[in-house]
Amino acid sequence: MIQIFNLTINEFIFKVTSKVQKIYIKYSFDPRPSSCPYLSGDGYRKTADHIYDETTKTFQPQNVKRSDVIYVRYDFLKDFFAKIHPKIQYQYILLSHNNDEWVDERYLSYIDDKIIKWYAQNVTVHHPKLFPLPTGLQNLYNYNYGIINVYEKLNNRLANKKNKILFGFSIGKKEYEKERLPALQSLRNNPSAEEIKSKMVQISYFELLNEYKFVASPPGIGIESHRTYEAMYLRTIPIVKKSLTTDYYYNLGMPMWIIDDWRELENFTETQLSDKYDSLKDRFNNRTIFMDYWIDKIHQK
Numbered sequence: 001m002i003q004i005f006n007l008t009i010n011e012f013i014f015k016v017t018s019k020v021q022k023i024y025i026k027y028s029f030d031p032r033p034s035s036c037p038y039l040s041g042d043g044y045r046k047t048a049d050h051i052y053d054e055t056t057k058t059f060q061p062q063n064v065k066r067s068d069v070i071y072v073r074y075d076f077l078k079d080f081f082a083k084i085h086p087k088i089q090y091q092y093i094l095l096s097h098n099n100d101e102w103v104d105e106r107y108l109s110y111i112d113d114k115i116i117k118w119y120a121q122n123v124t125v126h127h128p129k130l131f132p133l134p135t136g137l138q139n140l141y142n143y144n145y146g147i148i149n150v151y152e153k154l155n156n157r158l159a160n161k162k163n164k165i166l167f168g169f170s171i172g173k174k175e176y177e178k179e180r181l182p183a184l185q186s187l188r189n190n191p192s193a194e195e196i197k198s199k200m201v202q203i204s205y206f207e208l209l210n211e212y213k214f215v216a217s218p219p220g221i222g223i224e225s226h227r228t229y230e231a232m233y234l235r236t237i238p239i240v241k242k243s244l245t246t247d248y249y250y251n252l253g254m255p256m257w258i259i260d261d262w263r264e265l266e267n268f269t270e271t272q273l274s275d276k277y278d279s280l281k282d283r284f285n286n287r288t289i290f291m292d293y294w295i296d297k298i299h300q301k
Contacts, residue, residue, distance in 0.1 A: 168196025
């Protein structure tokens with residue numbers, strides 16, 4: 001195979017195209033495009049009537065009408081609740097996304113009668129007005145792992161998927177160890193799991209991911225990761241740890257395999273993995289992995 005700077009022709013073209021497209025998006029009329037029909041933080045942002053994030057120069061609370069949707073980037077939430085929320089006259093729907101931090105007990109005191117409901121990334125606490133919002137793909141403006149046409153092209157291929165679990169992640173920061181180290185140890189103990197041992201160009205990773213029926217998707221900073229949705233859109237089942245958030249998505253019908261402990265995977269044979277995949281594959285047809293479902297849900301009274 002012909003290589004350029006240690007890249008295949010396909011990888012080289014992908015990298016060049018990505019750089020060009022990233023510049024094009026940055027200077028286009030829409031520098032924060034949606035990834036519709038797929039899920040992404042900027043997709044939710046696009047559906048909002050009002051936006052409060054790093055791009056906001058002024059926000060006029062008096063312009064918020066009854067049942068409007070307000071998008072707030074997670075790390076602007078405290079500022080929003082301190083400066084903007086008290087000045088809003090009508091009830092509204094809140095969306096928070098585009099950050100890996102958790103919405104936990106610290107934020108419950110902000111939920112008052114003015115908030116109709118709040119959809120948030122990485123929810124860890126129960127409240128009748130608080131609902132998890134899927135992480136989705138990496139935002140399209142990065143033109144990296146969230147490129148829409150890559151999923152469309154690979155989905156048009158009839159992949160004969162392996163009855164195996166693909167895994168490849170680093171332990172990374174100290175706070176990742178609690179989940180990722182046990183996951184790594186258990187997966188390495190399973191002959192039906194195969195490890196990615198070196199960094200891959202995005203297009204090559206997606207082509208590889210498309211060959212497997214399962215991928216391990218342990219938490220990192222957030223409860224879930226983009227890896228989960230990259231897998232779903234290639235009809236590969238992500239294996240995720242049980243949490244309030246993942247239980248919520250599973251009960252809605254999302255195609256995922258929820259485990260309590262990574263050791264559960266150690267004794268799974270390829271035959272058992274094939275049966276597990278067959279029991280879950282119909283979930284790929286569920287609307288919950290697409291943006292139109294969440295737009296309807298967010299705006300539902």
